[in-house]
Amino acid sequence: MQRALSRKNLWDGLPAPVRALAGGILGRVPPALTLGARFRHALHFVRQADRWPAERWRAYTLDRVRRIVALAAEKSPYYGDTFCQIGFAPDDLRTLEDLAELPTTTKETVRDNLDVMLTCDPRSSCVDATSTGGTGGEPLHFYIGADRSAIEYAYLVAGWERAGFRLGDRLCVLRGHPVAPSRHGLRHEYDPLLRRHFYSAFHMSDEDISGYLSHIAAVGPCFLHVYPSSAHTLARYLARTGLPAPSNVRGILAESEIVYPDQRRLAEDMFQCRYFSSYGHTEKVISGAECEHSSDYHIWPTYGYFELLDDEGRPVTTPGERGEIVGTGFINKVVPFIRYRTGDCATYVGDRCPHCGREQPIIRDIRGHRIQEFLVAGDGSLIPWTALNMHDDTFGAVRQFQFRQDRPGEATLRLVPVNGLADRDCNRIVESLNRKLSGQVLLRTEIVDAISLSHRGKAIYVDQRIPTNHATGTQLLAARSS
Numbered sequence: 001m002q003r004a005l006s007r008k009n010l011w012d013g014l015p016a017p018v019r020a021l022a023g024g025i026l027g028r029v030p031p032a033l034t035l036g037a038r039f040r041h042a043l044h045f046v047r048q049a050d051r052w053p054a055e056r057w058r059a060y061t062l063d064r065v066r067r068i069v070a071l072a073a074e075k076s077p078y079y080g081d082t083f084c085q086i087g088f089a090p091d092d093l094r095t096l097e098d099l100a101e102l103p104t105t106t107k108e109t110v111r112d113n114l115d116v117m118l119t120c121d122p123r124s125s126c127v128d129a130t131s132t133g134g135t136g137g138e139p140l141h142f143y144i145g146a147d148r149s150a151i152e153y154a155y156l157v158a159g160w161e162r163a164g165f166r167l168g169d170r171l172c173v174l175r176g177h178p179v180a181p182s183r184h185g186l187r188h189e190y191d192p193l194l195r196r197h198f199y200s201a202f203h204m205s206d207e208d209i210s211g212y213l214s215h216i217a218a219v220g221p222c223f224l225h226v227y228p229s230s231a232h233t234l235a236r237y238l239a240r241t242g243l244p245a246p247s248n249v250r251g252i253l254a255e256s257e258i259v260y261p262d263q264r265r266l267a268e269d270m271f272q273c274r275y276f277s278s279y280g281h282t283e284k285v286i287s288g289a290e291c292e293h294s295s296d297y298h299i300w301p302t303y304g305y306f307e308l309l310d311d312e313g314r315p316v317t318t319p320g321e322r323g324e325i326v327g328t329g330f331i332n333k334v335v336p337f338i339r340y341r342t343g344d345c346a347t348y349v350g351d352r353c354p355h356c357g358r359e360q361p362i363i364r365d366i367r368g369h370r371i372q373e374f375l376v377a378g379d380g381s382l383i384p385w386t387a388l389n390m391h392d393d394t395f396g397a398v399r400q401f402q403f404r405q406d407r408p409g410e411a412t413l414r415l416v417p418v419n420g421l422a423d424r425d426c427n428r429i430v431e432s433l434n435r436k437l438s439g440q441v442l443l444r445t446e447i448v449d450a451i452s453l454s455h456r457g458k459a460i461y462v463d464q465r466i467p468t469n470h471a472t473g474t475q476l477l478a479a480r481s482s
């Protein structure tokens, strides 16, 4: 896969000998400097715009929407033809509401028309190939500008600041990052550039967790950066063992999965600090973060244009009603996502937060296709399948996939090919996943014609057959029925 090296991932890209030599020196450089001028400008802008009154951001957002629509009309044959067919000209956009004249787009739109949706040559050095990692059961492949990370990270950091995080604070990360064991057997790596301690979310036995928590307790004031499921596994361990949580954890920063209220409460009770969640996706159309004073999400209006639509495609404007999150993103100029249906649903709360006074769209109870499920490792520990999301071309030739598990430590990966799969393609997929699983779950592949959906029409990513009287059963059942 083609991927430009972003500043945020600079440390990962350095060869090991350079890391060993440079760590001490580079660790003294302030992260704001490491992340570059583009990041610093973006963060400054996001902080300012966060307090704009509705009138101001609406003017800014309208300008951004006009630009992306004009770019799409001029450079993307797909949008050019679509606009032509419905008699729409970009100059017709006089208000944000006028955008509703355009049809919505979906994953299928992008999958079926990617080549003609492009606004430039995807082989250009400033373009990355990326994918959604299969969170809809069917991974979506598309292209995006290689410079997106600085802006994306600025929004993330500006959100975290509401939870007390300051740039330069240490992060203890339990997410999809593969971490090899050190000489002492602890799966820990340190990135001195961004002061991040990585631990392995794929290795969560009691012994592993005990090692992580002891290590975290010794790093000084820090924030946990987690999947909701990895935070939950830590919290359950503390609840079960009665051991004290590290007292130096200042907050828990969670994203990439559904946040279940019970899991949030348990983590907050155990760690005695704020649990703070952000919302976003690989398509980069909409981004949001919780309020300082509540767990409602405030949508960043300068990141993308947000719409919440009911089943008939009408805007949801009544507090308490639910709708689908639809976004027009400003970041991806390579493949414009215009009125893109994310498949995620949320409850509309209002356009002004009574707690902080921000005049932004406010939503809660986000639910979507990111169903939280687990694989059970040979030692009984749970591996969140979301940690296996491959943000590369691993599943490039696969339309749908599903893990089926009958016994701890073994699973069958069922694959629906796009156009047939050779043995070497299957081997490549297994090798890629094995790098993350490191032997904890032995994978077999099985080619199938189709994978059936749940009774609610949702994809089931892990067809988990391990009996619920297994040590992990309660959690599996809770995860599946939520």
Ligand SMILES: [Zn+2]
Residues within 6 Å of the ligand: 291, 292, 293, 298, 353, 354, 355, 356, 357, 358
């Ligand atoms: Zn607020």
